Amino acid sequence: MNKLQAMEVFVQVVDAGGFTRAAENMQLPKATVSNLIQSLETALAVKLLHRTTRQISVTADGAAYYERCLRILADVREAEESLSRTKLSPSGRLRVDAPSALARDMLIPALPDFFARYPDITLELGCSDRPVDLIEEGVDCAVRGGALGDSTLIARRIGALNFTTCAAPSYLARYGVPQHPRDLTRHVCVNYFSAKTGKVYDWDFSRDGERIQLPLPALVALNDSNAYIAAGLAGLGVVQMSTFALDDYLADGRMVQILSDWTTDPIPIHVVYPQNRHLSAKVRVFVEWVADLFANHPGMQVVTPAPATIEAAA
Known part of the structure; x- marks a missing residue:
């Protein structure tokens, strides 16, 4: 043995x-x-x-x-x-999980740089908005958006997502352009619900010290960011999505920003890993690489305190 x-x-x-x-x-x-x-x-x-x-x-x-x-x-x-x-060459299989839009628009386009630095690492990247159990599913680390809770993980905050409210031109041509967040109660919106709890998230808006949080009517609710964007592009309603994921669609006119004088609460982004695991070289270099990637991304509000043990969702 x-x-x-x-x-x-x-x-x-x-x-x-x-x-x-x-x-x-x-x-x-x-x-x-x-x-x-x-x-x-x-x-x-x-x-x-x-x-x-x-x-x-x-x-x-x-x-x-x-x-x-x-x-x-x-x-x-x-x-x-x-x-x-001493050889500067971490190696082996690395299992990472990340939200689908973050993986599509930020992580995957930057992976050639990661593999150029660390050619002996092989990556298994899970892409979904479902929060995985790192220990049960054998995941080395995960990039997560939103508040962290439930079980204890090591978490490093690497940034925060800004959000934009927008709609497809076809939708606005049919329903008009809302001038105030409360106008959305008379519109059709695309809601987002938690893949873990099934809870539909409220919408929030802030301007000059005024804050509005409210549920909004929707014909469809989704729990995947790629599907959520597709629903907005199809004209199914107003959407509120991370700005970096919408940049290309706003630039080419497929989506139009509305309520631009109102802001929404930014969502913190963390990279997390189990605290009862020694931080291996391959996990360490990935954590540092992804923190640097987010720090240099124009769509991020970056806050990078030292790693700390917090209550984090498994």
Whole structure:
């Protein structure tokens, strides 16, 4: 038995809450994962996990061993990466998750620069507005928009999104141009709802100290930013979307800005990763690269305090 591999498998099983998910995350057969855990328990002469047909749970001995494994594996990775850093070539598979519009318009166009710097990293980029569970789904880090809550992650704020209210020329020709946010109650809007909770978000507007927040009527509500933009382009209603995602459509006239003297609340952007993981070289360089990318993007309000542990959505 490879003791270090067995430790890594044990940590993955605990984090993922089961053998099947751990095997998928590590790209190992489920039988291999199960056999390694059994061999580990035999070698230690203790029971690490309680197993039932529905779930697993960690024993008291297993919880203590889990914490020791995290420290040991972190020390091993640090020793390895202290050598790899001298070669300036982080390597391996990196799994990242990002909102679809951010991935399409900011991350993916800049990836040639990332791979030019780090040619030995292979990237798996999940693109959706669904908040993933980093540990359960084996994701190394994620770029997230909006308030963070629920479970503890390490988060670094890398910017904030500005929003623009607009509509397609075909829509405005049919319904007219609203002059005040409250005029939108007599219009048709395209709403956005949370992929996690299903909650439809209110719209907000601010001007000269006045702030208005209200729900608005809609024929359609969506939970994906690419689909949301497509609905606006199709003339289905007024949309309120991140400015960077609308720039090209506003420039070529496919969308027209309205209520330009009103602003909306900016949305903070963070890059997050699990706090019980040693920050590997490949994650470290990606975090620094994406922070630099956002810092130099004209559509961002940038705030970059030191990394901190906060309550962040899994």
